[in-house]
Amino acid sequence: MCSVGDAFSVDVADSLETKSYKCKDCQNEFQGMGKKIICPTCLSKNVEVA
Ligand SMILES: [Zn+2]
Known part of the structure; x- marks a missing residue:
């Protein structure tokens, strides 16, 4: 059977x-912490890891 809920804790x-x-x-380059990063x-x- 299909298993719903794979390990997705990245x-x-x-x-x-x-x-x-x-x-x-x-x-702008800045230091961010956590999951929701905003400028x-x-x-x-709309940010990316530098
Ligand atoms: Zn910005």
Whole structure:
């Protein structure tokens, strides 16, 4: 049978570490922590890991 609920706990362990992020909208680089990263300058959620 199909099993619904595969192990999908990826970024739980390092979710408390700060990482460098870069905003794709205003090119701002900043330190982010957690899962919901937003740009502190323009409040955009369109960011990527630098
Ligand atoms: Zn930004």
